Amino acid sequence: MKRIALLGMPNTGKSTLFNRMTGGAARVGNWPGITVELLSGKILLGGDMVEIIDLPGIYDLHGYSDDEQVVRHFLHDNVPDLALVILNTTQIERQISLLLQLKQLDLNIVVMLNMADEAKKFGISVDVAKMSALLGLPIFLLSAKYGSGYPEALQAVTKALRYPTPGMAEHLRSQLEQDEHIETEMARVLKHTVQVPARLSDRLTEKLDSVLLHPWLGLPIFFAVMYLLFQGIFIFGQPIQGGVAAAFTWLRDAALVPLLAGLPHAIQGLLLDGIYNGVATVAAFVPIIVLFFLFMAMIEDSGYLSRAAFLMDALMARLGLDGRGFVMLLMGFGCNVPALMGTRVMRSRAMRLLTMLVIPFSLCSARLQVFIFFTAALFSARAAPIVLFSLYLFSFATAILTALIFKNRFKNTEPFVLELPPYRFPTFRQMVLRGWVEVRHFLRRATKFIVAGVVMVWLLTHLPLSAVPAGADTLAGMIGGALQPFFAPIGINEQLTIALIFGFIAKEIVIGALAVIYGLSGAALSGALGHQLDWVQAYSFMLFTLLYTPCLATVATLQSESKQIRFTALSLVWSLGVAWLVSFAFYQGARALGY
Numbered sequence: 143m144k145r146i147a148l149l150g151m152p153n154t155g156k157s158t159l160f161n162r163m164t165g166g167a168a169r170v171g172n173w174p175g176i177t178v179e180l181l182s183g184k185i186l187l188g189g190d191m192v193e194i195i196d197l198p199g200i201y202d203l204h205g206y207s208d209d210e211q212v213v214r215h216f217l218h219d220n221v222p223d224l225a226l227v228i229l230n231t232t233q234i235e236r237q238i239s240l241l242l243q244l245k246q247l248d249l250n251i252v253v254m255l256n257m258a259d260e261a262k263k264f265g266i267s268v269d270v271a272k273m274s275a276l277l278g279l280p281i282f283l284l285s286a287k288y289g290s291g292y293p294e295a296l297q298a299v300t301k302a303l304r305y306p307t308p309g310m311a312e313h314l315r316s317q318l319e320q321d322e323h324i325e326t327e328m329a330r331v332l333k334h335t336v337q338v339p340a341r342l343s344d345r346l347t348e349k350l351d352s353v354l355l356h357p358w359l360g361l362p363i364f365f366a367v368m369y370l371l372f373q374g375i376f377i378f379g380q381p382i383q384g385g386v387a388a389a390f391t392w393l394r395d396a397a398l399v400p401l402l403a404g405l406p407h408a409i410q411g412l413l414l415d416g417i418y419n420g421v422a423t424v425a426a427f428v429p430i431i432v433l434f435f436l437f438m439a440m441i442e443d444s445g446y447l448s449r450a451a452f453l454m455d456a457l458m459a460r461l462g463l464d465g466r467g468f469v470m471l472l473m474g475f476g477c478n479v480p481a482l483m484g485t486r487v488m489r490s491r492a493m494r495l496l497t498m499l500v501i502p503f504s505l506c507s508a509r510l511q512v513f514i515f516f517t518a519a520l521f522s523a524r525a526a527p528i529v530l531f532s533l534y535l536f537s538f539a540t541a542i543l544t545a546l547i548f549k550n551r552f553k554n555t556e557p558f559v560l561e562l563p564p565y566r567f568p569t570f571r572q573m574v575l576r577g578w579v580e581v582r583h584f585l586r587r588a589t590k591f592i593v594a595g596v597v598m599v600w601l602l603t604h605l606p607l608s609a610v611p612a613g614a615d616t617l618a619g620m621i622g623g624a625l626q627p628f629f630a631p632i633g634i635n636e637q638l639t640i641a642l643i644f645g646f647i648a649k650e651i652v653i654g655a656l657a658v659i660y661g662l663s664g665a666a667l668s669g670a671l672g673h674q675l676d677w678v679q680a681y682s683f684m685l686f687t688l689l690y691t692p693c694l695a696t697v698a699t700l701q702s703e704s705k706q707i708r709f710t711a712l713s714l715v716w717s718l719g720v721a722w723l724v725s726f727a728f729y730q731g732a733r734a735l736g737y
Contacts, residue, residue: 225244231256412600512645633683
C-alpha cells in the first residue's frame with residue numbers, strides 16, 4: 143500500500159485538508175522509529191488504496207523540538223511514496239524555507255498553497271506556473287476549507303503516486319550546510335513568483351484584537367465566552383444525554399430482560415448489570431463529548447483560543463505551564479477526557495505531561511452531579527451555593543499546588559511559540575468531521591476499559607453468590623471493611639467507601655451505588671444520608687471525591703496520551719494522596735474546633 147505524508151508548518155490548514163481527503167475516516171496508530179501516535183486514514187486514489195499520515199506541524203526540519211524530531215524520525219524510518227507539503231499562502235515568504243529543506247531530501251513532493259481565498263483577500267498573488275518551473279515541483283493553489291482547487295490538486299497527487307520515490311538521502315544534511323543555499327533559493331523564487339502588498343491589513347482582526355486582547359478586558363471577556371460555551375454544552379447536551387440513557391433503559395427493559403430471562407440469575411446480572419451497563423456508561427459520555435468538540439472546534443479554528451492562551455501565558459509561566467495549559471484546565475471542567483486529548487497542541491512533551499498531571503483536578507460535570515446531590519441532602523438552600531463554590535476553589539488551588547510542586551520535574555525548555563491567525567469561522571463540515579474523528583477515537587479507547595471495569599465492580603458486589611448484593615459479606619463489602627482504617631480518619635464510613643470504589647469507574651455511579659447499598663432512591667436516600675451523616679462528614683466525602691483518582695476513562699486517556707505507565711501511576715498515587723491529606727486536614731480540623 144502506498145503512503146502519503148502530510149507536511150507543513152502549524153496554521154497551514156493541514157488538518158483541514160486531511161479531514162477533507164479522508165472524510166473523517168481516520169485512525170490513530172503507532173509507527174516505527176517514533177514514540178507518539180499519528181493520525182492516518184485510507185482512501186482510494188486511481189484505483190489503488192492509499193494511506194495518508196498527518197504529521198505534526200513543524201517550523202524547521204532540523205530543529206530539536208519534540209514535533210520536529212517526530213517528523214525527522216518518521217521520514218527516516220518510514221519513507222513515504224509522496225510528501226504532500228502544505229503551505230499557508232498568506233505566509234508564503236517564511237514558509238517556503240521548510241519546502242526547500244524537504245526538497246533537498248530527494249522526496250517525491252507535491253505542493254499545496256492553501257488558504258488561497260485569504261491570500262486573494264489580502265492582495266497576495268502567486269505565479270504558480272513560474273514557481274513550479276523554478277522549483278521543479280508540481281504546485282497548486284487551493285482552499286482546503288471551501289474545496290476550491292481541490293479536485294485538480296487531487297488529480298496531481300494521483301499522478302505523482304505513479305512515479306517511483308526518488309529515495310531519501312541516507313543522512314539528513316546538517317542545517318549549517320543548507321542555510322546559505324536555502325536563503326539564496328528563497329530569495330530567487332519569491333522575487334520572481336510572489337507579489338505581496340507593502341502592508342497586509344485585516345481590519346476585522348485588528349478591531350477584534352483591540353477588544354479581545356485588551357490588557358484589562360481581555361480576561362473577563364474570555365471567562366464569559368468559556369462560561370457561555372460550557373453552558374451551551376450542558377444546556378443542549380444534558381437533554382440528549384437523558385434521551386440516550388432513557389433509550390438504553392427502554393432497550394434493556396423491553397428487549398434484553400425478556401430475551402435473557404431463561405438464563406441463570408448470575409449470568410443475567412453479569413450481562414445486564416455488567417457488560418450492558420458498561421456500554422451504556424460509555425454512551426452517556428457521547429452527547430457531551432460530541433458537543434464539546436463541535437464547540438471547541440469552532441472556537442479554536444476561529445483563532446480565539448490562541449489569543450486566550452496568549453492572555454494567560456504570563457501567569458501560567460510562573461506555575462511551569464503556559465497559556466494553553468490554562469485553556470486545557472478550563473476544558474477539564476466539562477470533561478477531563480477531551481481536555482487531556484487537547485494537550486496534543488503542545489509541542490513540548492514535558493509541558494504536556496505537567497498539564498496532564500493537573501487536569502484531573504478539574505471539577506468535571508460527573509463530579510458535579512455527586513456534589514449537587516450531597517449539598518441538597520445535607521446543606522440548607524442558603525449554604526449549598528457557597529459549598530459548591532468552595533469546591534471549585536479547592537479544585538483550582540490543588541491544580542496550582544500540583545503545578546508548583548512538579549514544575550521542576552517536568553521542566554519545559556522550549557519557548558512558547560504561538561501563531562495568532564486571522565479570525566476565521568470554520569465551516570460546519572470542518573466541525574463535524576473533526577468532532578467525529580475525536581469521538582470515534584474516544585469510544586474505541588474508552589469502551590474496553592469501561593466495560594472491563596464495570597464487570598469487575600459487578601463481580602465484587604455479587605460474589606460470593608450467597609451474599610446480599612453490595613452487602614458487607616461480598617468482596618466489595620470486605621474491601622470496604624479492610625479499607626476502613628484508611629478512611630475512618632477522614633470521616634468516611636464503610637457504605638461511602640464502597641461507593642467510592644464504584645466512583646473509580648465513573649463518578650456518576652457513586653449515587654447509584656449508594657442507592658443499591660441503602661436500598662433507597664431519590665428523597666428517601668437523601669433523608670437517610672441526612673440522618674446518618676453530619677455536614678463535616680459530607681464535606682470531607684465531597685473533598686475526597688473531588689480530588690481522588692479520576693474515572694477509568696480519564697485514566698485510560700492518561701495512559702494513551704502519555705504512553706507511560708509510570709506517569710499514569712504517578713498521577714493516580716498523587717491525586718489519592720492529596721485527596722486524603724486535604725480531607726484529613728479538614729475533617730480533623732473541624733472536629734478539633736468542636737463541629
